Amino acid sequence: MSLLAVGTVAFDDIETPFGRAEMVVGGAATYITLAASYFTKDLKIVSVIGDDFPEEELDYLRSRGVNLEGLQVRKGERSFFWSGRYHNNLNDRDTLDTQLNVLGDFDPVLPESYRNVDYLMLGNLTPAIQKKVIQQLNRRPKLIALDTMNFWMNTAMESLLEVLKMIDVLVINDEEARQLSGEHSLVKAADAIHHMGPKYLVIKKGEHGALLFEGGNIFFAPALPLAEVFDPTGAGDTFAGGFIGYLAKTEDLSFENMKRAVIYGSAMASFCVEKFSIERLKGLSNKEIKERIAAFVELVNFDADLEF
Amino acid sequence: MSLLAVGTVAFDDIETPFGRAEMVVGGAATYITLAASYFTKDLKIVSVIGDDFPEEELDYLRSRGVNLEGLQVRKGERSFFWSGRYHNNLNDRDTLDTQLNVLGDFDPVLPESYRNVDYLMLGNLTPAIQKKVIQQLNRRPKLIALDTMNFWMNTAMESLLEVLKMIDVLVINDEEARQLSGEHSLVKAADAIHHMGPKYLVIKKGEHGALLFEGGNIFFAPALPLAEVFDPTGAGDTFAGGFIGYLAKTEDLSFENMKRAVIYGSAMASFCVEKFSIERLKGLSNKEIKERIAAFVELVNFDADLEF
Numbered sequence: 102m103s104l105l106a107v108g109t110v111a112f113d114d115i116e117t118p119f120g121r122a123e124m125v126v127g128g129a130a131t132y133i134t135l136a137a138s139y140f141t142k143d144l145k146i147v148s149v150i151g152d153d154f155p156e157e158e159l160d161y162l163r164s165r166g167v168n169l170e171g172l173q174v175r176k177g178e179r180s181f182f183w184s185g186r187y188h189n190n191l192n193d194r195d196t197l198d199t200q201l202n203v204l205g206d207f208d209p210v211l212p213e214s215y216r217n218v219d220y221l222m223l224g225n226l227t228p229a230i231q232k233k234v235i236q237q238l239n240r241r242p243k244l245i246a247l248d249t250m251n252f253w254m255n256t257a258m259e260s261l262l263e264v265l266k267m268i269d270v271l272v273i274n275d276e277e278a279r280q281l282s283g284e285h286s287l288v289k290a291a292d293a294i295h296h297m298g299p300k301y302l303v304i305k306k307g308e309h310g311a312l313l314f315e316g317g318n319i320f321f322a323p324a325l326p327l328a329e330v331f332d333p334t335g336a337g338d339t340f341a342g343g344f345i346g347y348l349a350k351t352e353d354l355s356f357e358n359m360k361r362a363v364i365y366g367s368a369m370a371s372f373c374v375e376k377f378s379i380e381r382l383k384g385l386s387n388k389e390i391k392e393r394i395a396a397f398v399e400l401v402n403f404d405a406d407l408e409f
Numbered sequence: 410m411s412l413l414a415v416g417t418v419a420f421d422d423i424e425t426p427f428g429r430a431e432m433v434v435g436g437a438a439t440y441i442t443l444a445a446s447y448f449t450k451d452l453k454i455v456s457v458i459g460d461d462f463p464e465e466e467l468d469y470l471r472s473r474g475v476n477l478e479g480l481q482v483r484k485g486e487r488s489f490f491w492s493g494r495y496h497n498n499l500n501d502r503d504t505l506d507t508q509l510n511v512l513g514d515f516d517p518v519l520p521e522s523y524r525n526v527d528y529l530m531l532g533n534l535t536p537a538i539q540k541k542v543i544q545q546l547n548r549r550p551k552l553i554a555l556d557t558m559n560f561w562m563n564t565a566m567e568s569l570l571e572v573l574k575m576i577d578v579l580v581i582n583d584e585e586a587r588q589l590s591g592e593h594s595l596v597k598a599a600d601a602i603h604h605m606g607p608k609y610l611v612i613k614k615g616e617h618g619a620l621l622f623e624g625g626n627i628f629f630a631p632a633l634p635l636a637e638v639f640d641p642t643g644a645g646d647t648f649a650g651g652f653i654g655y656l657a658k659t660e661d662l663s664f665e666n667m668k669r670a671v672i673y674g675s676a677m678a679s680f681c682v683e684k685f686s687i688e689r690l691k692g693l694s695n696k697e698i699k700e701r702i703a704a705f706v707e708l709v710n711f712d713a714d715l716e717f
Contacts, residue, residue, distance in 0.1 A: 190593055285498055288636040309617035312634060321708045323629040326620060328596040351714075360711040391715050400629045401709040403668040406659075407699050 102243070103143040104349040105215055106133040107234050108224020108338070109204065110148045110172065114184035115377060117191065117332050125378035126158050128181065129224030129248070132338035134167045135382045136369040137222075137346025139390060142166035145215050147234060149203045151178040161383070170212045175203045191330045192307060211237040220349040222341055223247040223268070228260040235267050244354060246270035246345050247299075248337070254280050262297060271299040272341050278304050287312060288319070303344065303363060305337055313363045318356050322363045323400050325371045325393070332377045336370040339382065343369030368393040410551070411451040412657040413523055414441040415542050416532020416646070417512065418456040418480065422492035423685060425499065425640050433686035434466050436489065437532030437556070440646035442475045443690045444677040445530075445654025447698060450474035453523050455542060457511045459486040469691070478520045483511045499638045500615060519545040528657040530649055531555040531576070536568040543575050552662060554578035554653050555607075556645070562588050570605060579607040580649050586612050595620060596627070611652065611671060613645055621671045626664050630671045631708050633679045633701070640685045644678045647690065651677030676701040 108129030115122045130148045138144060144167040152174060159169060184198040209230055216239040223231040225248045235245065245268040253261050254277070265271065271294060279285055282293035291302050291314035302314040306324075313320040344366030351358055371393060375381045416437030423430045438456045446452060452475040460482060467477060492506040517538055524547040531539040533556045543553065553576040561569050562585070573579065579602060587593055590601035599610050599622035610622040614632075621628040652674030659666055679701060683689045 286634075286636050286638070288634045306617065309614065310629075310631075319634055319708060320711070321618075321631040321634070322711075323618075323631070323709075326594075326596045326627055326629070328594050330594070357712065361714055364711055364713065394713050394715060398713045400627060401631075403628070403630075403672055404665065405672070405702050405706045406669055407702060 102141060102219040102349040102352055103145065103217075104134075104137055104141055104220040104222065104345060105145045105147065105171075105218040105242075106130045106137070106222045106224060106342070107147045107209060107231070108133060108222075108226060108248075109181050110146065110150050110154065111181035111183060112154075113182070113334060113378065114197070115332055115334050116186040118187065118189050119329075119331050120377070122332070122377040127183065127335060127378060129226075129338040131162070131379060132335040132373065132382070133222050133224060133342035133345075134162065135165060135379055136339040136342030136366075136373070137349065138165035138167065139369070139385060139387075140343070140346035140350040140365070144168060145171055145218065147171040147209050147211060147215065149173040149175065149207045151180040151203050152176050154180050168214075171210070171215055173203075173207075173210070178203045185334070187333065191333055194333075209234050209237075219243050220345055221245045222345045224338060224341070225250050228253055228257050228264045232260070232264045232267065235264070243352070244269050244345070244348060246272055246341065248272045248341055249277070251277055251280055265294075266298040268299055270301040270303060272303045272305065272337075272344070274305045274307070274337070278302070291319075301359060305340060307333075307336075311340070311363055311367060313359055315356050315359065320356075320360045320363060322360070322367050323397065324367060325396060325400065327371065327374065330374045333374050334377075335379065336373050339373040340366040340370040342366070364394065364397050368397060410449060410527040410657045410660055411453065411525075412442075412445055412449055412528040412530065412653060413453040413455065413479075413526040414438045414445070414530045414532060414650070415455045415517060415539070416441060416530075416534060416556075417489050418454065418458050418462065419489035419491060420462075421490070421642060421686065422505070423640055423642050424494040426495065426497050427637075427639050428685070430640070430685040434463075435491065435643060435686060437646040439470070439687060440643040440681065440690070441530050441532060441650035441653075442470065443473060443687055444647040444650030444674075444681070445657065446473035446475065447677070447693060447695075448651070448654035448658040448673070452476060453479055453526065455479040455517050455519060455523065457481040457483060457515045459488040459511050460484050462488050476522075479518070479523055481511075481515075481518070486511045493642070495641065499641055502641075517542050517545075527551050528653055529553045530653045532646060532649070533558050536561055536565050536572045540568070540572045540575065543572070551660070552577050552653070552656060554580055554649065556580050556649055557585070559585055559588055573602075574606040576607055578609040578611060580611045580613065580645075580652070582613045582615070582645070586610070599627075609667060613648060615641075615644075619648070619671055619675060621667055623664050623667065628664070628668045628671060630668070630675050631705065632675060633704060633708065635679065635682070638682045641682050642685075643687070644681050647681040648674040648678040650674070672702065672705050676705060
C-alpha cells in the first residue's frame with residue numbers, strides 16, 4: 102500500500118555528550134520514510150529543500166523506494182536547518198539555532214500521482230499546512246496519522262483542533278498530550294483527545310516506552326533499555342515511520358495489529374538512537390529487525406500464574 | 410515461608426490535589442506486611458512505636474497474620490510522623506514535617522523466634538540499622554531485599570555500601586539508581602550496582618513501571634495507567650511487600666518467577682494509590698487481585714508476527 106510522508110527534509114547540527122555532528126541529514130520526512138522503507142516500498146514525500154541538499158542523499162532515499170516527485174527543490178535557497186545540544190540525561194535538549202530557510206513560505210503541492218495515497222503520515226509542521234495536504238487528496242486515505250508539538254498548541258490551537266477532526270491517529274509525547282488535553286492522567290488525556298477527533302492515540306514516552314489508546318483499550322509498549330543512547334534526534338519520527346510503515350504493509354487496522362505496529366515503531370526508534378543522524382537506519386537487515394523485535398518480546402514476557 | 414519486614418510503623422499527614430488525611434496509619438513495615446499478607450501468613454515486624462498508636466490498628470495487622478513480638482512500644486513517647494504535600498502531577502512532593510520521635514534512637518532487637526526467618530525485607534532506614542538486623546540472624550535467609558534512598562547515599566554512603574554486600578535484591582527508584590551508580594543509563598547503573606553486591610536489582614519508575622535486572626537479563630513491568638491516582642504514599646513499600654510476599658509464597662527464585670513477583674508487586678501498588686493510607690489494602694479479595702493481574706497481562710500482551 103502507498104504511504105505519503107509530509108514533513109521536513111533538512112540538515113542538523115547535533116551535540117551530544119558523545120560527540121558532535123555537523124550538517125548531517127535530518128528532517129521528519131527523511132526519518133519517517135527511511136523507517137517505513139523496511140516494511141513497504143511505495144513511498145512518497147511532500148517537502149521542500151534548497152539546492153544545497155546533496156544529490157547522493159536523495160539518491161539513497163530513491164534507492165529505498167521513495168518517490169521524490171513531491172519534493173520541491175528551490176534554486177539558490179537553503180534547506181531547513183536545526184542545531185541542538187543534548188544534556189547529559191539525553192532527555193533534555195537546548196535548541197541552539199533554527200533557520201527556516203525554504204520552509205518559511207512552504208506551500209505543499211501534491212502531484213497528481215500522490216492524490217490517491219492509502220496511508221498518510223503528517224510530520225510535525227504548521228497545522229495549516231497539514232490541513233492543506235489533506236484537502237488536496239482525491240479520496241480519504243485508509244489511515245491518516247499526525248504528529249504535532251507544544252509550539253502549535255501555543256500559537257495555532259484553533260487550526261490544530263480543526264486538523265485533529267480530520268485524522269485517525271495522533272502521535273505525540275506525554276507532555277504534549279497533557280498540554281493538549283489539560284489532563285495530567287494520561288488515561289483522562291486520551292479520553293479528552295478521542296473527543297477531539299482521533300480514534301487512536303499513541304503517546305511516546307521516550308525511554309519509558311509508548312502507550313496506545315483506542316476507546317477503552319490500552320496497550321503499553323516498553324522501550325528497550327539501552328546501555329548507550331548516542332543521539333536521540335529523529336527517534337520520534339522513526340517511531341512514526343515504523344508504525345505507519347508496518348500498518349501500510351499489513352493493511353490491518355485492528356487493535357491487535359496496531360499494538361504490533363507500536364512495537365515495530367519502537368524497534369526502529371531503538372536503532373535510530375544508536376548512531377548520529379540516519380546512519381543506523383541505513384542498510385539494516387531483516388534479520389537485525391527480527392532480532393530486535395524478539396528482544397521486545399523477551400523484555401515484557403511473563404507467565405501470570407493466575408492460580409496463586 | 411516466614412517473612413520479616415523491618416521499617417517504620419508510623420503516622421502520616423497527607424495532602425493531595427484530591428483531599429487531605431490527618432494522622433493516618435503509614436510506615437514502610439505497615440505497607441510491606443499488609444501487601445505481603447495476601448500471599449503468605451507467617452509475617453513478622455521489627456519496628457518501634459509510641460503508646461499513641463491505636464490498638465485497633467495493631468489488631469488489624471495481627472488479623473492479617475502479622476506477628477508483632479518485634480514491635481517495640483515506648484511508653485510516654487510518640488510514633489514517627491511524616492507530613493507531605495503532593496503537587497498536581499502526583500510525582501513530586503514536598504515534605505512539610507518529619508518528627509523522628511521514637512525512631513530517633515531506634516535499636517532493633519530481634520526476638521529469638523525471628524532469627525531463623527526465611528525472607529527478609531529491609532525497609533528504608535539508616536543502613537547501620539539494616540546491618541544490625543542482618544547481624545542478629547542465626548542463619549542467612551533465603552533472600553534479603555533492601556530499600557534505601559538518596560538521603561543515605563548523601564550521608565552514610567560507606568555504611569550503605571557495606572550493607573549492600575550482604576543482600577540479594579536492591580529495590581530503589583530510577584533517580585536513586587543513577588545517584589548510587591553515577592551512571593545515567595539504567596543498564597549501566599544495573600551493572601555497576603551488581604558489582605556492589607546485589608544479584609538482583611529492581612528499579613521502580615512510578616507511573617512508568619519497573620525494571621528487573623539480573624546479570625544480563627532485563628524485564629520491563631508496566632505500571633497500570635490509572636485515571637485517578639488518589640494518594641501515592643506507600644506505593645513503593647506496597648510494591649516491595651507484594652514482590653517479596655509472592656516470593657515467600659512460591660519459594661522460587663528463578664528469573665521467571667522474579668518477573669512474576671515484580672508484576673504482583675506492581676498490582677498491589679496499583680491498589681495502594683487508589684485511596685488514602687492503607688485503606689485500599691484492607692480487605693482486598695483474591696478475585697480483585699487476580700483481575701488486576703489479568704489487566705497487567707492484557708496491557709503488555711501482543712503477538713510479534715516475526716514472519717513479517
